[in-house]
Amino acid sequence: MRFVLDGEGAARGAWTAEKRFQSHDGVLHGGIIAALLDSAMVHCLLLEGISALTGRLSVRYFSPVRIGTKVTLEARIDRRTGRLFVMSARAMDGGKVLAAAEGRLMRNGQSD
Numbered sequence: 001m002r003f004v005l006d007g008e009g010a011a012r013g014a015w016t017a018e019k020r021f022q023s024h025d026g027v028l029h030g031g032i033i034a035a036l037l038d039s040a041m042v043h044c045l046l047l048e049g050i051s052a053l054t055g056r057l058s059v060r061y062f063s064p065v066r067i068g069t070k071v072t073l074e075a076r077i078d079r080r081t082g083r084l085f086v087m088s089a090r091a092m093d094g095g096k097v098l099a100a101a102e103g104r105l106m107r108n109g110q111s112d
Contacts, residue, residue: 001036003043003073010076011044017069028065030099037089037101040075045085045105048077052085052105059101069093083107 003013015036023029038057045052065071075089083106091099 001039001073003040003047003075005044005047008076010074011040011047013040013043013073015071015073017065017067017071019067022067026067028067028069030059030061033061033065033091033099034059034101036071036073037075037091037099038103040073040089041087041101041103041105044075044077044087044089050085051108053108054103055106056104057101058103059099061099063096063098065091065093065098069098071098 001013001015003011006012017028021029021032037059038054072092075087077085078088079086085105087103087105089101090097
């Protein structure tokens, strides 16, 4: 998946839910959604030249993601304290938020 920075500091990308990641009854597995949200946050930092590892990830699911849905992912840095980045991400279908996450990521192997 490819992410790009928009003019407002958010990383954006898109991915289509594939059948091989189905949980049941044509619904994308929640773990895949969590991985996509985590990836969006990591790529948001990478696009800023920052390598980081996820220390905590909290996901809230609002609506099932149907197989075949083109999911738009968006992530941004909400706060930075030293090596710690508090971030948020959303998985959307059009304007509808399907899932949202908050993450705490730590700069990888570097000190400030």
